[in-house]
Amino acid sequence: MHTIDLSGKNGAVFGVANEWSIAWHIAQALDGAGARLAIAYQNQRLRERVERLTTQLRQPPLLLQCDVQNEEEVASAFARIGEAFGTLHMLVHSIAYAQREDISGAFLKTRREGFRIALEVSAYSFLLLVREAVPLMREGGSILTLTFQASQRVFPGYNIMGTAKAALEQEVRQLAYELGPQNIRVNAISAGPLDTLAARGIHGFVDMKRIHAERSPLKRNITHQEVAQSALFLLSDLSSGVTGAILPVDAGYHIVGL
Numbered sequence: 563m564h565t566i567d568l569s570g571k572n573g574a575v576f577g578v579a580n581e582w583s584i585a586w587h588i589a590q591a592l593d594g595a596g597a598r599l600a601i602a603y604q605n606q607r608l609r610e611r612v613e614r615l616t617t618q619l620r621q622p623p624l625l626l627q628c629d630v631q632n633e634e635e636v637a638s639a640f641a642r643i644g645e646a647f648g649t650l651h652m653l654v655h656s657i658a659y660a661q662r663e664d665i666s667g668a669f670l671k672t673r674r675e676g677f678r679i680a681l682e683v684s685a686y687s688f689l690l691l692v693r694e695a696v697p698l699m700r701e702g703g704s705i706l707t708l709t710f711q712a713s714q715r716v717f718p719g720y721n722i723m724g725t726a727k728a729a730l731e732q733e734v735r736q737l738a739y740e741l742g743p744q745n746i747r748v749n750a751i752s753a754g755p756l757d758t759l760a761a762r763g764i765h766g767f768v769d770m771k772r773i774h775a776e777r778s779p780l781k782r783n784i785t786h787q788e789v790a791q792s793a794l795f796l797l798s799d800l801s802s803g804v805t806g807a808i809l810p811v812d813a814g815y816h817i818v819g820l
C-alpha cells in the first residue's frame with residue numbers, strides 16, 4: 563500500500579486566481595499531503611483574494627506576485643523561493659491567456675500581437691519558469707503543466723489557444739528529454755472542461771461542457787478534485803517512472819470518435 567507523503571518536500575504553484583483555479587485545487591492537494599508551498603498570483607488585483615484563500619492551508623505558504631510577462635518578477639520570485647526553501651522539488655505551471663478577440667470568430671483573423679501574447683503567456687512562460695526552477699531542483703524534481711485537447715483536435719473558438727497548447731505540449735517532451743538526466747520529470751495533464759475564470763472566456767464553453775458529459779465514456783464532466791488528485795500522483799514519487807507524458811483527465815473523452 564502506497565500513500566502520498568510530501569512532508570519535507572517544497573513546491574511552487576503558479577496560477578492561482580480564485581477558488582475555482584485548477585492551481586488552487588492542486589495547491590490544496592499538495593498542502594494536504596504535507597508539502598511546503600510557494601503560491602504565485604499574477605498581480606496586485608488578485609492579492610487579497612489569494613491571501614484570504616491560502617489561510618485555509620495547513621501550512622502558511624510563501625506568497626509571491628509574479629506576472630510571467632515580466633522577467634524581473636519571475637527572477638525575483640525564484641530568488642525568494644530559493645531563500646525560503648533552499649531546494650525545490652515540485653513546480654506547477656497553471657497559466658494561460660489570450661486576448662478575447664482571439665478566442666472567438668475566425669482563427670484566420672488572428673493578428674501578430676494576439677498570437678505573440680497567447681504564445682508568450684501560455685507557452686513561453688512554461689520554459690521561463692522551468693529555467694528558473696531547475697537550479698533549485700538539486701535533488702531531482704517533478705514539473706507539471708496544464709493543457710487541453712485543442713492542441714490536437716479542433717474545438718471551434720479555442721483558436722490561438724490550441725496553437726499555444728500544441729507548443730506547450732512539445733515543450734513538455736523537449737524538457738523531459740533535456741532534464742531527465744538530472745532526475746527532473748516533466749509532465750502535463752490534459753483536463754476536460756472545468757468552470758474557471760479562464761474557461762469562461764472560451765466561446766462555446768457551455769456547449770463544450772455539455773457535449774463532454776454526454777459523449778465521454780464516464781458520461782459526466784470531471785471535477786477540480788480529480789485533476790488535483792492526478793496532479794498529486796504526477797508530482798509525487800508514485801509516478802517516478804513517468805516523464806514526457808500528457809495525461810488526459812477528461813472522463814475518457816479523448817478516445818471517442820463520435
Ligand SMILES: NC(=O)c1ccc[n+]([C@@H]2O[C@H](COP(=O)([O-])OP(=O)(O)OC[C@H]3O[C@@H](n4cnc5c(N)ncnc54)[C@H](O)[C@@H]3O)[C@@H](O)[C@H]2O)c1
Pocket residue numbers: 576577578579580582583584585603604628629630631656657658659683708709710752753754755756757758759760761
Ligand atoms: N478550465 C478548463 O476547462 C481547463 C481545461 C484544460 C486546461 N486548462 C488549463 O488550466 C490552466 C489554468 O486555468 P484555469 O482553468 O484554472 O483558469 P484560471 O483563470 O483560474 O487560471 C489561469 C491563471 O493564469 C494566470 N495568468 C494569466 N496571465 C498571466 C500572466 N501574464 N502572468 C501570470 N499569471 C497569468 C491567471 O492569473 C490565472 O491565475 C490553464 O493553462 C488552462 O488553459 C483549463
